[in-house]
Amino acid sequence: TPLIISGPTDDRSDLYIKIDAMIPRLEDEDFELDEKQRSVTYAEGGMEKIEGWMEEEGLLEGSLWEPHNISLVHHANQALRAHKLYTRDKDYIVKDSQVMLIDEFTGRMMEGRRLSEGLHQAIEAKERVDIKPENQTLASITFQNYFRLYTKLAGMTGTALTEADEFADIYKLEVIDLPTNKPIQRIDEDDVVYRTAKAKYAEIVKEVRECHAKGQPILLGTASIEKSEILDNLLTAAKIPHKVLNARHHEQEAHIVADAGVPGAVTVATNMAGRGTDIQLGGNFEMRLEQEKEKKEAELGRELTEGETSLLISQIKADIEVKKKRALDAGGLYVLGTERHESRRIDNQLRGRTGRQGDPGKSKFYISIEDDLMRIFAAERMDAVMRRLGIKEDEGITHPWMNKAMETSQRKIEQRNFEIRKNVLKYDDVINDQRKAIFEQRMEFMRADDVSDVILEMREHVIDAIVSRTMPEKAYAEQWDIQGLREAMRNEFAIDLPVDEWAAEEGVANKEIAQRIRDAVEQVYQAITAAVGAEQMHRIEKQILLQVLDMRWREHLQMIDQLRSVIHLRSYGQRDPLNEFKSEAFNLFHNLLEELRATVTRSLMHIRVQQQAPPEQAQQRPAPAQMPQQPVPAPAPAPPTQPRETHLDPDTGVNEMDPDDNAQPPGPELHQAEDDWTNTPRNSPCPCGSGKKYKHCHGALSTQRA
Numbered sequence: 001t002p003l004i005i006s007g008p009t010d011d012r013s014d015l016y017i018k019i020d021a022m023i024p025r026l027e028d029e030d031f032e033l034d035e036k037q038r039s040v041t042y043a044e045g046g047m048e049k050i051e052g053w054m055e056e057e058g059l060l061e062g063s064l065w066e067p068h069n070i071s072l073v074h075h076a077n078q079a080l081r082a083h084k085l086y087t088r089d090k091d092y093i094v095k096d097s098q099v100m101l102i103d104e105f106t107g108r109m110m111e112g113r114r115l116s117e118g119l120h121q122a123i124e125a126k127e128r129v130d131i132k133p134e135n136q137t138l139a140s141i142t143f144q145n146y147f148r149l150y151t152k153l154a155g156m157t158g159t160a161l162t163e164a165d166e167f168a169d170i171y172k173l174e175v176i177d178l179p180t181n182k183p184i185q186r187i188d189e190d191d192v193v194y195r196t197a198k199a200k201y202a203e204i205v206k207e208v209r210e211c212h213a214k215g216q217p218i219l220l221g222t223a224s225i226e227k228s229e230i231l232d233n234l235l236t237a238a239k240i241p242h243k244v245l246n247a248r249h250h251e252q253e254a255h256i257v258a259d260a261g262v263p264g265a266v267t268v269a270t271n272m273a274g275r276g277t278d279i280q281l282g283g284n285f286e287m288r289l290e291q292e293k294e295k296k297e298a299e300l301g302r303e304l305t306e307g308e309t310s311l312l313i314s315q316i317k318a319d320i321e322v323k324k325k326r327a328l329d330a331g332g333l334y335v336l337g338t339e340r341h342e343s344r345r346i347d348n349q350l351r352g353r354t355g356r357q358g359d360p361g362k363s364k365f366y367i368s369i370e371d372d373l374m375r376i377f378a379a380e381r382m383d384a385v386m387r388r389l390g391i392k393e394d395e396g397i398t399h400p401w402m403n404k405a406m407e408t409s410q411r412k413i414e415q416r417n418f419e420i421r422k423n424v425l426k427y428d429d430v431i432n433d434q435r436k437a438i439f440e441q442r443m444e445f446m447r448a449d450d451v452s453d454v455i456l457e458m459r460e461h462v463i464d465a466i467v468s469r470t471m472p473e474k475a476y477a478e479q480w481d482i483q484g485l486r487e488a489m490r491n492e493f494a495i496d497l498p499v500d501e502w503a504a505e506e507g508v509a510n511k512e513i514a515q516r517i518r519d520a521v522e523q524v525y526q527a528i529t530a531a532v533g534a535e536q537m538h539r540i541e542k543q544i545l546l547q548v549l550d551m552r553w554r555e556h557l558q559m560i561d562q563l564r565s566v567i568h569l570r571s572y573g574q575r576d577p578l579n580e581f582k583s584e585a586f587n588l589f590h591n592l593l594e595e596l597r598a599t600v601t602r603s604l605m606h607i608r609v610q611q612q613a614p615p616e617q618a619q620q621r622p623a624p625a626q627m628p629q630q631p632v633p634a635p636a637p638a639p640p641t642q643p644r645e646t647h648l649d650p651d652t653g654v655n656e657m658d659p660d661d662n663a664q665p666p667g668p669e670l671h672q673a674e675d676d677w678t679n680t681p682r683n684s685p686c687p688c689g690s691g692k693k694y695k696h697c698h699g700a701l702s703t704q705r706a
Contacts, residue, residue, distance in 0.1 A: 186355025282324030
């Protein structure tokens with residue numbers, strides 16, 4: 001899972017709700033579900049139904065597969081995934097009308113974490129809660145590349161050996177097995193396998209009752225909240241006192257764990273991995289002291305004296321020792337796993353809750369063929385074996401072969417997941433080089449007080465690119481696109497140059513014309529700088545450069561995500577998707593740099609300086625046009641004036657004066673010259689370079705003026 005920094009986009013709640021209502025109407029043959037690969041896709045008939053329902057809802061204009069409707073296909077896919085791949089109380093819970101993701105390893109809620117690409121919104125629509133706006137990726141990085149940013153890497157955990165190959169492959173780190181402080185006395189018994197979940201749970205309740213009766217503390221490990229609540233109901237029906245620890249009751253975690261080692265305690269916990277939980281036999285001294293002290297002080301109405309506190313400590317320690325002896329005599333903490341997890345590491349962490357620091361303990365897993373892991377990977381084979389052996393539904397079977405078969409299944413899953421992570425990393429490594437280049441460049445811009453040299457290079461690069469496109473090096477003069485060159489000068493630099501006259505000169509070369517263009521553009525830019533003021537212009541250049549860089553990088557990440565989602569189709573043409581991705585990503589990055597130079601240059605060259613008339617004069621004459629419709633020739637340098645404070649609009653990058661500031665004499669007002677953009681499609685990016693759609697930017701201004 002990559003780390004993602006995201007920002008909000010347009011609210012499309014109605015669309016999510018309408019598409020979500022279509023999914024329950026699908027039948028089983030309308031989609032193909034692969035639980036092993038955790039994927040679901042529409043069958044041909046299912047997609048035809050979705051298209052028909054979209055037409056009924058008025059969501060479609062033309063065919064579903066036309067380019068402008070591709071986003072609807074994406075929403076339909078995410079809605080299907082939300083219904084078929086994500087399960088309530090397993091992958092997420094609904095709390096306070098919010099969908100909260102659950103960490104599959106710790107069982108804790110992941111507050112503030114949301115699924116990307118509209119999937120979280122699809123789940124919110126499914127659960128009928130408020131749908132928060134979809135997020136746009138601003139920056140992302142995989143965990144592996146994030147950790148690689150550190151010069152030194154090290155770690156310590158009790159369950160790294162099962163992942164030793166991955167640590168060696170990804171991080172070049174060797175896993176070393178340290179001996180325990182004291183010899184392990186824990187007894188790890190073979191798994192018991194039942195044919196049905198009903199028989200398994202019945203045997204678990206029976207086992208729990210026996211342990212509770214003899215005073216042995218028992219910890220029941222489950223893989224999901226759903227399963228923990230099934231056990232909760234069964235134990236309640238059997239009148240066995242117990243406590244439940246899962247994402248719903250995480251606030252009481254410390255108190256529940258503190259009592260889990262008390263003789264006869266029964267604790268149902270969901271995914272104990274990564275919790276750093278130390279269950280102490282007899283009870284937790286610190287937690288017990290805190291509770292008893294609060295209780296005593298509440299009874300007395302005052303704080304305990306030092307002597308009273310010492311006496312209380314002695315009493316608690318003595319009581320804990322007595323209870324610890326009872327728990328040890330009963331066999332120590334008994335960890336009972338109610339099903340196997342996909343990862344052996346998680347099972348080992350559950351086992352590791354008992355037998356700590358040389359204490360006796362016991363661990364055992366109760367499994368049924370109806371468990372998710374068995375059902376997906378080994379149900380038919382295991383059920384056939386049990387039938388041949390004549391095992392009844394309410395009977396369990398224990399054999400080392402069963403353990404090996406289960407471990408083999410887990411190894412296969414771990415290897416598959418490792419390959420997925422490694423594959424994700426290979427693709428992210430391609431982007432990582434681009435990420436480093438952009439972020440290093442951005443940091444240089446941030447630290448610099450003056451980026452005018454960078455702006456100059458960008459200007460000259462844009463000029464060279466335009467000249468190369470319209471006046472190719474080896475083309476005859478008759479083949480030059482003079483009209484295209486002139487239009488490009490108008491659009492990019494807001495100046496009108498007699499390039500047709502220059503091209504008509506005898507023996508003139510394209511390099512000479514390019515130099516004339518550079519000189520003319522530089523004259524215009526110097527005039528703008530003189531009118532605005534050099535210091536102020538440096539601030540404007542830096543801010544526009546950073547804004548455009550961030551905007552183009554966000555757009556680049558979106559295109560990379562889209563490329564990543566479809567690049568696997570190249571394999572049908574006998575091409576390596578990774579190599580194809582590298583090539584396409586490089587082209588996109590090259591386009592990013594070209595767009596960055598062009599947008600920054602265009603934004604700065606379209607700045608025009610106009611005098612702001614005093615309020616009383618403004619009422620006597622019409623206001624000057626803020627955005628000239630035609631390009632203007634290079635203005636002569638303006639006489640020095642006292643510049644007013646300028647304000648840079650964070651959305652458009654346009655510099656506007658504060659009309660309420662009367663402390664300074666009237667000064668120039670900055671605006672960007674607007675070419676004839678009336679033919680720009682409403683949903684296209686605005687030519688001004690703001691990053692907004694035309695209809696939300698200058699298109700809105702044009703509508704208002706009309």
